[in-house]
Amino acid sequence: MASAETGTLSTRYTLDDQVGYLLRLASQRHAAIFQKTIAQDLTPTQFSTLLRLHEAGEVSQNQLGRLAAIDIATIKGVVDRLRDKSLIETRPDPGDKRRSLISLSQEGRDLIATLERVGTEITEATLAPLDAAERTALIALLRKIT
Incomplete structure (x- = not known):
């Protein structure tokens, strides 16, 4: 050490x-x-799930879990809670009736710009003790170990 x-x-x-x-x-x-x-009633996991869904468009629940780095058991609950908040929609996959496709609802799409702005504010506050070079180095190092 x-x-x-x-x-x-x-x-x-x-x-x-x-x-x-x-x-x-x-x-x-x-x-x-x-x-x-965060002003919205969202957990960090729900927040990142909404942003990944915005980036990816319509995807299966399993794919969304992979994109958001959430295990299969957890993503189901996240999807259920986001659907209960009317932020996402699901529909049967026409190519595979066993699976559902998930997309942002209009309310979810309307929220994305706010989430991106607030997410930037959260990152800025988290990194406030660091100068620009330290911020860049920290992000690079965290990416390297994840």
């Missing part, structure tokens, strides 16, 4: 230097900013 101060290996386990602990703290900070900023 590298010491944060020296960059040298340390034999002592220090929780404050552990990636999982630091990622959890950063995630908690981001979640608090999200909850404080």
Whole structure:
């Protein structure tokens, strides 16, 4: 393990230097900013699902789950709740009667510009302690490990 101060290996386990602990703290900070900023009654998972659906257009539930990085068991509940909020619509897949196709409803499409604006505000607030170069580096590093 590298010491944060020296960059040298340390034999002592220090929780404050552990990636999982630091990622959890950063995630908690981001979640608090999200909850404080988002005016809509949406969870972060619902938020990202709506934006992925906007990007992809009409897709199956399984495909939507893959696009939003949500497992099969969870995406069903997310889809059900978004449908209950009238933000998405489902219809039978004409090519496969066992599956449904999901798309944004008009209300969901009308919400996208607001979600993108608010999402930008949330990201800006989350990254506020960092300068431009640090922001770019952090995003690149997070992409590399995900």
